[in-house]
Amino acid sequence: MTRDSVIVIDEMLSMIDFIEISMSDKTQSDFQQDMMLRLAVERAIEIVSEASRHLPTDLLAREREIPWNSIRGMGNVLRHEYHRVASEVILDVITGDLPPLKAALLRLNKDGQTAD
Template sequence: MMDEAVRIRLRDIRDNARRALDFLGDRAAEDLEADPLHAYAILHAVQIVGEAAGRVPAEVRDAAPSIAWRASVAMRNILVHDYSFVSKAILVDTVRGDFPALIEEVQRLLGEDQT
């Protein structure tokens, strides 16, 4: 059985990945340049995904090798420490390209129905 603290971290990942996708909607990177509210919301949600990913224990990470755990943490570090260099295009590509599969895999770890 998974420790409740780990389940909380996994739910943080799932919930904030969903939020990032919701905030992004059908917006393009160029749209975020003119929409700082959504850009900030997406950026913050991605930061939380990375922070929570860094707190997931190795044995859980090992059970889901398809999740780019290190990349999630690295993205969080860039967003926090090198925020002025963050490309909106990379942010959009990450959320749209990686987060749907991330959500599915985290749901699997949590034992949730994925329908």
């Protein structure tokens, strides 16, 4: 079943906002020591990853600089390789990958992408 792109983008932005709020004023040490925080952030990243799978290819093509395949694959890594994911990897995703993804999603929203 095809999902409405507007709703999917809103879900992704909501999870990114949740991560930003949850991580505000947190250090790497805070993140490593707070299991609840880490699990919540990892779950939010999984949701972003899964939601990205519901965006149509033509919409993704509007934001070619975003590594959509990596975003889609991150959920699988968190689900199946969780025992090998270091907190530094998650922090890199938060600081390096989520800001450009959020900007791209906001542009797609602003451009008034079509509902599917």
